[in-house]
Amino acid sequence: MAVSFALLLFFVLNGADGSLIVGGRDAAPHSRPYMASLQVRGQQNCGGALVREDFVLTAAHCAIPMSYSVVLGADSLSGNEPTKQEFRSVKSIPHPSYDGHSNDIMLLKLDRRAQLTKEVQLISLKTDRVRTASQCITAGWGDVGDNNTLPNRLQEVNVTILPQLTCGRRWRLVPITRSMVCGVGARVFQGFCSGDSGGPLVCDGAAAGVVSFSGRRCGDPRFPDVYTRVSSFSEWITSVLNNN
Template sequence: MATSILLLLLFIFNGADGSHIVGGRDAVTHSRPYMTSLQVRGRHNCGGALVRQDFVLTAAHCEISRPYTVVLGADSLTANEATKQEFTVVKSIPHPDYDGHGNDIMLLKLNGTAQLTDAVQLISLKRGRLSTSSQCITAGWGDVGDNGTLPKRLQEVNVTTLSQRGCIRRWRNVPITREMVCGIGAGALQGFCSGDSGGPLVCGGAAAGVVSFSGRRCGDPRTPDVYTRISSFRDWIASVLTNN
């Protein structure tokens, strides 16, 4: 239990510092047009995915007390790109059963409607359960070396999903539920760091997971990256979108 609490604190604390992809590569410019940057005073805090023109899907542990600025259509967060669109979050809707560990998913309502362009697009949600060893991708902005080195452009990394049994065995005392999906990179240190919170795990062109938590060392396959499994929450997502 002590180990679980420590790891939980680690990923929540790091989540305030920005996203981190280690062992990844530059994404082709605007090839991930669903990606969103959730910012506070111009600083990237969490990632997310545009699921409706006025709604972003992210992680519940990204919730903060002040409104986010949501940046769409970005490749570089520092460059002055004509493709960028900015909005303010007017309503945060975390899952009602989020307990600091499980059900780590949240929807954010924007103060306007995004204009769909080549650089800004919606992403569909994955239906059904992922098979073991599915080939997926996750992306984000931030620390590329687990040492404070920030990228100039959006980073992405390949992810292979694991069986739940295999993930449970590696994480040992940390609860891994059926509402979670685990993944590892191809190399020894490839994946996200805890601050990559809220970004999507994309499998077959659809969002299958939301970045939730990882271990003490970024991209370490001994503690696989853990995502919230989106298919487990499709009804809740549909309900929120319908009622808003």
């Protein structure tokens, strides 16, 4: 049965918003020191990556009409870890061409600079394109069972990068542009999910993508996970950071 583009996009974005890792594994404690948890009233909403002491990179669809609590240095969000640093977001800067689908990238300015420690570190940004078949990793505190089950600890999952043409054929009704990168897990129903939105796709130790959208069922290889390609927005990111 045919599905309209608008209806499919509704399913896609609502399926990814607040995504969580399914079919992944516990990350080694504090092995992803750039990870940020974006919270609303103490609840995980989106992920992000610390790219400057006072800036977190995330997805534009994570924008909300209020300030985020941003937690850095965490392994377990519920645990009382002395490594945690908590901030407020004071300015949300989505890409000016974000249209609810493409250009899904945003920078959050924090109310002060993070103190860099072993557990809180910056991540560099990948400035070149990710090669097809590259082995990357994405991480987050999102849904682990596609059923609103949140993890006790940070989860991570391996991601294999797909050719853009293959990704476009599988999505069909959703335009996959050159500013996007697609990936799949090694197994069926393995990938990001609700609550993972905005988290980084890490390739060769650098942030290559930002979690954007997936299918109605998390990790479904028929609809590969889609990330915003960071290298396509290098100039914009540099401009925002230099002007703030």
